[in-house]
Amino acid sequence: xxxxxxxxxxxxxxxxxxxxxxxxxxxxxxxxxxxxxxxxxxxxxxxxxxxxxxxxxxxxxxxxxxxxxxxxxxxxxxxxxxxxxxxxxxxxxxxxxxxxxxxxxxxxxxxxxxxxxxxxxxxxxxxxxxxxxxxxxxxxxxxxxxxxxxxxxxxxxxxxxxxxxxxxxxxxxxxxxxxxxxxxxxxxxxxxxxxxxxxxxxxxxxxxxxxxxxxxxxxxxxxxxxxxxxxxxxxxxxxxxxxxxxxxxxxxxxxxxxxxxxxxxxxxxxxxxxxx
Amino acid sequence: xxxxxxxxxxxxxxxxxxxxxxxxxxxxxxxxxxxxxxxxxxxxxxxxxxxxxxxxxxxxxxxxxxxxxxxxxxxxxxxxxxxxxxxxxxxxxxxxxxxxxxxxxxxxxxxxxxxxxxxxxxxxxxxxxxxxxxxxxxxxxxxxxxxxxxxxxxxxxxxxxxxxxxxxxxxxxxxxxxxxxxxxxxxxxxxxxxxxxxxxxxxxxxxxxxxxxxxxxxxxxxxxxxxxxxxxxxxxxxxxxxxxxxxxxxxxxxxxxxxxxxxxxxxxxxxxxxxxxxxxxxxxxxxxxxx
Numbered sequence: 215x216x217x218x219x220x221x222x223x224x225x226x227x228x229x230x231x232x233x234x235x236x237x238x239x240x241x242x243x244x245x246x247x248x249x250x251x252x253x254x255x256x257x258x259x260x261x262x263x264x265x266x267x268x269x270x271x272x273x274x275x276x277x278x279x280x281x282x283x284x285x286x287x288x289x290x291x292x293x294x295x296x297x298x299x300x301x302x303x304x305x306x307x308x309x310x311x312x313x314x315x316x317x318x319x320x321x322x323x324x325x326x327x328x329x330x331x332x333x334x335x336x337x338x339x340x341x342x343x344x345x346x347x348x349x350x351x352x353x354x355x356x357x358x359x360x361x362x363x364x365x366x367x368x369x370x371x372x373x374x375x376x377x378x379x380x381x382x383x384x385x386x387x388x389x390x391x392x393x394x395x396x397x398x399x400x401x402x403x404x405x406x407x408x409x410x411x412x413x414x415x416x417x418x419x420x421x422x423x424x425x426x427x428x429x430x431x432x433x434x435x436x437x438x439x440x441x442x443x444x445x446x447x448x449x450x451x452x453x454x455x456x457x458x459x460x461x462x463x464x465x466x467x468x469x470x471x472x473x474x475x476x477x478x479x480x481x482x483x484x485x486x487x488x489x490x
Numbered sequence: 491x492x493x494x495x496x497x498x499x500x501x502x503x504x505x506x507x508x509x510x511x512x513x514x515x516x517x518x519x520x521x522x523x524x525x526x527x528x529x530x531x532x533x534x535x536x537x538x539x540x541x542x543x544x545x546x547x548x549x550x551x552x553x554x555x556x557x558x559x560x561x562x563x564x565x566x567x568x569x570x571x572x573x574x575x576x577x578x579x580x581x582x583x584x585x586x587x588x589x590x591x592x593x594x595x596x597x598x599x600x601x602x603x604x605x606x607x608x609x610x611x612x613x614x615x616x617x618x619x620x621x622x623x624x625x626x627x628x629x630x631x632x633x634x635x636x637x638x639x640x641x642x643x644x645x646x647x648x649x650x651x652x653x654x655x656x657x658x659x660x661x662x663x664x665x666x667x668x669x670x671x672x673x674x675x676x677x678x679x680x681x682x683x684x685x686x687x688x689x690x691x692x693x694x695x696x697x698x699x700x701x702x703x704x705x706x707x708x709x710x711x712x713x714x715x716x717x718x719x720x721x722x723x724x725x726x727x728x729x730x731x732x733x734x735x736x737x738x739x740x741x742x743x744x745x746x747x748x749x750x751x752x753x754x755x756x757x758x759x760x761x762x763x764x765x766x767x768x769x770x771x772x773x774x775x776x777x778x779x780x781x
Binding site (some may be wrong): 221224225227228229231232235236238239240241242243246247249256257259281283291298299301302304305306308309310315320323324325326328329330331332334335336337338339340342343355356358359371391398413416417419420421422423427439440447451452453454455459460462463466469472473475 | 501502503504505506508509510512513516517519520521523524527536577578579582583584586587593594595597598599600601602604605606607608609610611612613614615616617621622624630651652656659663664684686691704705709710712713714715718720730733734737743747750753754758761
């Protein structure tokens with residue numbers, strides 16, 4: 215009897231913590247979401263609905279340019295880091311041999327160096343030693359460093375259980391390494407690549423701590439938002455944050471639906487979950 | 491045949507070499523150039539290349555920098571401990587009760603993490619600020635606004651937990667996901683109480699993941715620039731924020747570089763101190779993808 219009571223208490227305590235954490239994370243997001251859609255932005259309870267804020271936001275040419283730059287930055291850094299991380303993961307699993315630990319340490323090192331340090335160090339190297347002005351390219355490269363490690367981790371969790379005998383089989387039957395890659399490996403690992411790209415794209419798109427030091431005079435959404443935030447919070451910023459949140463939710467939602475319908479298995483293979 | 495041999499022999503060096511070169515050129519070399527710059531000095535916004543340790547002397551003797559560093563260390567420790575303490579029951583609950591929607595629950599934690607620091611600081615202002623939700627509710631009820639959540643270190647700490655809780659949850663969740671829950675059953679069958687099974691089986695076997703989560707929260711907190719700036723108020727200057735200012739308003743790059751080196755070394759020491767406590771074999775780490 216005592217055991218059952220303890221069990222129930224644990225259960226409710228755990229679920230309550232979970233619920234409170236979601237509340238803590240989403241309350242601010244929902245609050246500014248409501249504020250963005252209402253005329254009484256400071257305390258929108260009850261909200262008086264309006265779309266004016268979004269109209270002002272989308273009509274503002276500064277935000278439009280910044281959005282395009284952020285898009286280029288996100289796609290560039292996402293694609294670069296995903297490709298490099300894919301190469302690194304395959305290399306680590308197939309070719310590193312006894313030096314796996316060494317390479318792995320180097321590859322995940324950016325995770326353990328603060329973003330702002332990556333930004334500052336790249337600024338010093340580019341500005342002082344190469345005498346290059348900051349621009350989108352330098353920002354893409356520096357963001358790719360940070361995103362690379364995240365992409366590597368995502369790919370590694372996907373490829374953890376990859377069956378390399380499939381590749382060997384293709385090679386035994388005479389396929390060249392390149393053909394094996396495109397006809398066997400790639401079709402099986404693309405969900406991992408896509409997952410890594412989506413995550414790194416979103417990270418680079420929203421990054422400020424690295425980009426800030428390398429962009430020069432190029433505005434991106436986070437840097438424009440940072441500039442505006444210094445002069446106090448305005449409803450436009452709420453609208454901007456809400457718009458980005460909606461896009462991120464949409465992206466992850468698509469991933470989830472694909473997974474649920476079995477179109478893509480982002481590392482989630484129920485039939486193998488129980489296998490030891 | 492020779493061509494194919496060449497191709498398969500070139501694959502390894504190419505697959506590992508290109509990422510290695512990339513990281514050396516864009517990660518290791520810039521960090522090294524930061525170390526070099528920290529031994530030069532800045533004069534009237536110009537870098538003077540004479541080797542000296544003046545920047546480090548300034549950091550060690552100018553009381554403010556030591557205060558900022560200690561404040562940052564305390565802040566990062568408190569925030570990481572709180573985050574781990576919250577993340578454990580959260581990920582445990584997702585594993586136990588999530589069922590087939592586990593992944594959705596975890597992704598729901600990733601959404602705020604992915605929207606970027608600036609936007610989340612904006613959201614936090616909406617929660618904690620003078621015109622934010624909490625004080626708005628209090629004032630609508632006719633109560634006085636809470637002073638300790640507006641532009642104080644407490645606000646910074648709440649903000650940092652908000653920013654980094656998602657990554658700690660994700661890491662501990664992944665650790666628990668790879669943990670073989672049948673070991674708990676085995677412990678219970680042999681008579682261990684649930685509490686004892688937790689502390690002697692579950693906790694030690696997930697210690698590695700927990701410490702990684704701790705480190706991935708501790709390091710960005712130590713160098714936080716945005717949250718203290720917009721939430722911290724006058725007594726809330728943290729080390730990372732002071733460092734960022736050297737590259738902005740004050741233009742003293744060399745001193746900033748020295749601060750960067752100190753920050754880098756502090757994080758490395760912290761990671762090593764954490765890493766020393768882990769015996770990989772005992773935490774169930776089986777190597778990287780080779781079983």
